[in-house]
Amino acid sequence: MLCYINLLGKFGELEDACEIVRSMPMKPSSRIWSSLVTACKVHGSLGIAESLAHHLVRKEPQNAANYTLLSMVYAEAGNWSAVEEARRLMRVHRLRKCYGFSRIS
Numbered sequence: 585m586l587c588y589i590n591l592l593g594k595f596g597e598l599e600d601a602c603e604i605v606r607s608m609p610m611k612p613s614s615r616i617w618s619s620l621v622t623a624c625k626v627h628g629s630l631g632i633a634e635s636l637a638h639h640l641v642r643k644e645p646q647n648a649a650n651y652t653l654l655s656m657v658y659a660e661a662g663n664w665s666a667v668e669e670a671r672r673l674m675r676v677h678r679l680r681k682c683y684g685f686s687r688i689s
Contacts (some may be wrong), residue, residue, distance in 0.1 A: 589616050593623025598632070614644055618653060625657050633657045648679035 585608065592601035601620055605612050617640050624633035637654040644650055651674045658666040674680075 586613070586616050586619060590619045590623075593619055593626075596623075596627045598624055598627060598629055602632075614640060614647070614650075617643075618649070621653055621657065625660055630657060630661045634661070646677065646679065648674060648681050651679060652681055 585604075589601050589604060592598075592604070598620075601623065605616060605620060617636055621633050621636045621640065624630070624636065634654070634657050637650065637657050640647075640650040641654055651670050655667050655670040658664075658670060
């Protein structure tokens with residue numbers, strides 16, 4: 585299901601992706617919500633992206649990636665005071681981002 589939501593999001597079919605998430609028989613995973621937030625951000629639906637990112641933060645308040653995603657949505661919108669607030673909340677909750685890396689052999 586994640587791949588389908590991700591594909592719809594990449595092609596800008598945000599309404600279809602949201603409808604599928606709403607009609608899923610099981611609760612959507614955080615990865616599905618995160619994929620949808622990213623797609624909304626990329627395609628300029630920042631209000632929806634912000635709302636979904638807040639949902640993720642409420643759902644998993646100890647997951648630093650959710651705060652980072654929310655901060656990125658705020659940055660895309662140029663809301664720098666909200667970016668700082670998201671970062672402040674990460675410090676208050678003592679959360680740190682996990683940095684990814686690639687390895688080429």
